[in-house]
Amino acid sequence: METIFSLLAISLGAILSNNFIFSQFLGICPFLGVSKKVDTAVGMGIAVTFVMGLASAITWLVNTFILVKFDLMYMQTVAFILVIASLVQFIEMFLQKSMPTLYTALGVYLPLITTNCAVLGVALLNIQNNYNFIESVVYGITGGLGFLLAIVLFASIRERLVFADYPKCWDGFPIALVTAGLMALAFMGFSGLQVW
Amino acid sequence: MLNVIYALLVLGILGALFGLVLSVASKIFEVKKDPREEAILSHLAGANCGGCGFPGCGGCAAAILAGTAPVTACAPAGPENAAAIAKIMGQEAPTGERQVAFVRCNGGERAGHKFERYVGIEDCVAAMKVAGNGTLDCSFGCLGRGTCVKVCKFDAIHINAHGVAEVDREKCTCCMQCAAACPRHVIVSMPYAVDVVLPCANHEKGASAKAHCAVSCIGCKLCERNCPAGAITVNNNVARIDYDKCTSCGTCVAKCPRKLIVDIHADGKVAPVVADK
Numbered sequence: 001m002e003t004i005f006s007l008l009a010i011s012l013g014a015i016l017s018n019n020f021i022f023s024q025f026l027g028i029c030p031f032l033g034v035s036k037k038v039d040t041a042v043g044m045g046i047a048v049t050f051v052m053g054l055a056s057a058i059t060w061l062v063n064t065f066i067l068v069k070f071d072l073m074y075m076q077t078v079a080f081i082l083v084i085a086s087l088v089q090f091i092e093m094f095l096q097k098s099m100p101t102l103y104t105a106l107g108v109y110l111p112l113i114t115t116n117c118a119v120l121g122v123a124l125l126n127i128q129n130n131y132n133f134i135e136s137v138v139y140g141i142t143g144g145l146g147f148l149l150a151i152v153l154f155a156s157i158r159e160r161l162v163f164a165d166y167p168k169c170w171d172g173f174p175i176a177l178v179t180a181g182l183m184a185l186a187f188m189g190f191s192g193l194q195v196w
Numbered sequence: 197m198l199n200v201i202y203a204l205l206v207l208g209i210l211g212a213l214f215g216l217v218l219s220v221a222s223k224i225f226e227v228k229k230d231p232r233e234e235a236i237l238s239h240l241a242g243a244n245c246g247g248c249g250f251p252g253c254g255g256c257a258a259a260i261l262a263g264t265a266p267v268t269a270c271a272p273a274g275p276e277n278a279a280a281i282a283k284i285m286g287q288e289a290p291t292g293e294r295q296v297a298f299v300r301c302n303g304g305e306r307a308g309h310k311f312e313r314y315v316g317i318e319d320c321v322a323a324m325k326v327a328g329n330g331t332l333d334c335s336f337g338c339l340g341r342g343t344c345v346k347v348c349k350f351d352a353i354h355i356n357a358h359g360v361a362e363v364d365r366e367k368c369t370c371c372m373q374c375a376a377a378c379p380r381h382v383i384v385s386m387p388y389a390v391d392v393v394l395p396c397a398n399h400e401k402g403a404s405a406k407a408h409c410a411v412s413c414i415g416c417k418l419c420e421r422n423c424p425a426g427a428i429t430v431n432n433n434v435a436r437i438d439y440d441k442c443t444s445c446g447t448c449v450a451k452c453p454r455k456l457i458v459d460i461h462a463d464g465k466v467a468p469v470v471a472d473k
């Protein structure tokens with residue numbers, strides 16, 4: 001029972017109060033780059049969720065069974081980047097062969113995830129928070145879901161922004177950044193969330 | 197010192213391991229690609245305009261290769277590239293003349309606006325939604341709020357001095373994205389090599405067409421009756437030219453009582469000058 005509660009607390013934290021984008025400011029690049037349309041935002045969000053879950057599992061294994069054993073904790077960043085890059089490459093090849101429809105739907109966003117700092121962030125945070133294997137995977141997947149929530153909400157606002165009447169000099173990223181800032185303020189409201 | 201060696205070894209082995217897995221995976225999950233697809237892609241316009249109806253130029257190349265799209269599917273690429281693609285596909289080079297988009301309206305300010313000032317969103321779709329069928333007096337013509345200008349990837353359509361969208365026939369590649377975006381559906385495609393155009397789409401009967409716009413077609417059929425080639429037909433009170441039959445003789449230009457039919461090469465402009473309404 002206790003484990004379930006702690007997992008639930010981790011999930012709620014990752015999705016709402018400690019949202020990767022709005023309170024930790026990780027993964028801002030795809031958040032701004034791929035949020036012009038809701039369709040592509042959903043695709044990107046799902047791909048990131050998938051990779052974050054898998055990456056947390058594998059980086060946890062690499063850390064526990066290799067880095068800690070050889071007392072090489074200072075190599076975490078380098079080793080994790082290696083793991084994530086190979087993982088994304090592997091997933092890309094696997095999808096292209098076995099699920100070509102999903103592969104074409106995700107398109108260029110799949111390789112872009114390699115450089116998404118939220119993925120490296122989740123791997124490092126797992127170690128920092130001393131999570132065990134299950135907790136790491138849950139944190140990875142729910143962190144990805146938080147990213148999905150953020151990017152879909154943001155994309156739907158940006159779709160409406162196209163028709164909004166704001167000064168010309170605000171066009172493009174300025175208005176997007178202001179919107180993101182306001183959304184981050186709104187998500188700050190979740191930081192007071194106390195469950196148990 | 198031992199630490200450094202450990203670090204080198206661990207990272208080296210990890211890297212080699214992942215490299216090995218990836219190279220094995222690339223063999224297992226190898227997807228054979230037809231080299232022709234790349235060749236076809238290099239002959240497409242590369243603007244990802246979506247005019248062909250496929251998702252991006254890559255989708256169009258795949259469809260041409262699969263035979264579900266004709267070799268001429270990419271209008272912006274032009275006839276030379278279509279011929280090159282036909283060669284790759286082992287077909288005869290297609291014949292067919294260049295097409296361009298054309299705005300079937302020349303009203304704008306000459307049609308008059310219902311309101312002193314429109315303060316809504318600067319977009320034809322929004323202007324269309326104003327009560328009473330849009331902001332323009334004429335319920336068929338170009339609203340001139342530039343929805344087509346925004347979608348054009350080739351900078352080939354602009355709002356002219358009269359407040360009507362006008363196609364730059366040199367830049368236009370006939371991708372027809374403007375036609376898809378236009379809420380009034382006044383943009384059509386026509387051959388590039390024409391001389392005579394009829395920019396009006398007003399289906400109203402003579403008197404009301406006249407009341408709503410100074411340069412409207414009133415459906416008087418003078419052009420239809422006088423055309424020696426029989427290329428003009430009046431249907432639903434608006435004349436249309438059949439460019440398969442038109443010989444560019446210019447009879448209709450002289451006969452049109454509204455001075456609506458014009459020779460685009462006469463003064464280099466589509467817009468006829470009408471002094472008073």
